[in-house]
Amino acid sequence: MSATDRILNRAAQEVVAGSIVNLGIGLPTQVIHFLPDDFDVQIHSENGILGAWKQAQPEAMDPFLIDSAGAYVTTRPGSSFFDSAVSFAMIRRARLDLTMIGAFEVDASGNLANWKIPGKFSPGIGGAMELAQKTRRIVVLTTHTDKKGRSKILETCRLPLTAKRCVNRIISDLAVMDVTPDGLVVREILTDISDAELQELTEAKLTFTGAEAANDGQ
């Protein structure tokens, strides 16, 4: 199983039956493919869909039906379409149970940075700030380190924040970590790696109480 699939496979287990879930651009949108076809979940897309589902087959694509990432998607029975004010009313009034979201950086206090790299990347804000601040539960999906091998899981974020103290859980290709009042607690290790090796790859201090090594699953 690839590092990406390891994240996605584990992330799919975060989705509680009967819940309403937003899947951010990037890795999170792929989680849907790791859910059973009949799984009882409603996917919210910021552009005005509740009940979005997997991508459409090329011959069945509707040019007027994309998700917020621009992919041509399908919908399930019981879906609804609505305007952007209603879409964000749902978000700000905390009707979403879970948002899975990507990160440039995430830290031990649950701070999230994923919208701007000053001087390098600032395409705008999109729905990220409202989702991060207002969803009941935020799970960050991220590679544990960046392309240069540097930890993305920090003691304190350095980039401009998307929202403060918003993250509940981090799922990386290496581990599942919860943000707690005592900092990051490792709940599962997702690959063949020791506690010490995981800490070595992580800037933030990790606590291993309650962590159990889990198999890859393959």
Added chain:
Amino acid sequence: MSATDRILNRAAQEVVAGSIVNLGIGLPTQVIHFLPDDFDVQIHSENGILGAWKQAQPEAMDPFLIDSAGAYVTTRPGSSFFDSAVSFAMIRRARLDLTMIGAFEVDASGNLANWKIPGKFSPGIGGAMELAQKTRRIVVLTTHTDKKGRSKILETCRLPLTAKRCVNRIISDLAVMDVTPDGLVVREILTDISDAELQELTEAKLTFTGAEAANDGQ
């Protein structure tokens, strides 16, 4: 023609083709019966109707279709139903061309009092304040005097105001008067009465420049 019919008949002439009009509770709601069946107007009702029309025949009444006065009404092709926030968005964003409204008192500055008589009558505000303040043109329909013969057209309102300086025109059973920077100007006299007699029945000072006696129309 009765005093009431004289008001309503004249009021119907205020309705411009192609316009959007709200008709307040009381006399104004009756104006609709003085309009030709195919007249090009959209009647707005605060409870969420654009395109309301005359009252329904008893056998065709729909219990879910009333106007804001509680009457079972019909609708015309091209009507729409919407929620109360949208209904008042139309009002506050000044999409209504004309509101005809009743009055306890109206004065020479265009102030309107029609919502409260302290100690006697205070059933609430309803849509009156927003309609009076935000409709582009306000025409007051009122008997010239109250049941005790006292002028309802005052130099300055004494009752709590619905809205300040909102009235453009007053149509009473006796005359059509415009609110101008110079006070009330009589535009038409609707019955067999002299200028002096009209002034005698009116607390506010009237200007007769431009006024022409009109026949009853019957």
Added chain:
Amino acid sequence: MKKNRSIEDAIAAIPSGATVMIGGFGNPGTPFSLINELVRQGQTDLTLIKNDANEPGHGISRLIENGQVKKLITTHIGLNKKVIEIMNAGDLIVEFHPQGILAEKIRTAGAGSFGFLSDIALDSEITRPEDLLDWQGRTYKVEMALNAQFALVHAARADTMGNLAYRSAAINFNPLMAMAADCVIAEAIDVGDPGCIPPEHVHTQSAFVSLLVALPSLTSDYGVMAHHVRH
């Protein structure tokens, strides 16, 4: 997730002392069945938010006449002499707002905001000096959001997931209240499988609805009121 409940279970979720928004403008859109069950169960000290007070013997007037209501936040109760009497006797606190301001205060809560800046009735007796804000060179009235623990709404059609569609003049305050309240209890004349309402025609999305009650039939409350038929 199916949200269907019995009417008894749904209304039992409301404790005494709760703040309850109730849809409807006059009869249309008033959830008479849910209200009648609330009368039967007898919760007290309620704060109600509704456009009007219905008419004597009907709808929320029953709750008020029955002494279950402490306070009513509304716009106009002119059609209900009984409630006016109860108010004048000091047995009911009544707070009046302009109708569209009430609607917008409710929607503001539903949008997860906290208030809005208005120019309606700025210099009226309904505006207190402490409601006024000078901001960027202009004076506004700050209208705060109106939240509630519960909303009772009436829909023409629903699906089992809780999507709602209203009919005709029965839309009014219902979708706004469904956005605003923590727990939204909907009654519907017709409840179908998911997909029975085309996705563009859903007025209240399932995300806003907590519990759904399918009405077995419409009582006379919902019918044409003879005394409103003009000849």
Added chain:
Amino acid sequence: MKKNRSIEDAIAAIPSGATVMIGGFGNPGTPFSLINELVRQGQTDLTLIKNDANEPGHGISRLIENGQVKKLITTHIGLNKKVIEIMNAGDLIVEFHPQGILAEKIRTAGAGSFGFLSDIALDSEITRPEDLLDWQGRTYKVEMALNAQFALVHAARADTMGNLAYRSAAINFNPLMAMAADCVIAEAIDVGDPGCIPPEHVHTQSAFVSLLVALPSLTSDYGVMAHHVRH
């Protein structure tokens, strides 16, 4: 009152220097035909308000690439490298807002209000100290209403009176902008007689629509974009 106009006449109502809201989130709901006519007519110094910048060579990106746009008020332009380059070169002022805040600022204008109190991004770098308000013991960010002289919207269906219905993910900002702008120009794929849209299914009421353009056909702009098809 019939609102049908030729596309030339409708767009000619927009002067250079105007502020124009433009519906759409990505492709769906973008009024490509109205935009293309605005490119053809060449009005300049425009301030545009749109969720995104479309993609290079399409929609409002054409207006920006063509030098007709002074300022863009938006939420995210990540799918348009060309517009990012123009922004970075200093040839376009770009003002970013959180997406739902942009939507709500527009709706606030449409509701005839002047601003709203929010807690979104209170302590973020996008919030200036002068945006903060201490009110009744709590700190809010004041988000002011966003008005415009014009809105260009895309509807699936219209009637000749100007009632509009949108389809699928093409609703997005369109009904909000239709409420907010002084003059609303709608394009529609299908224009029928009054009554062709059931009254409960009207998304934008005729009161909000000024001019209506019936599209003879949909250009390729409206189709599936091959580079977004993932395999």
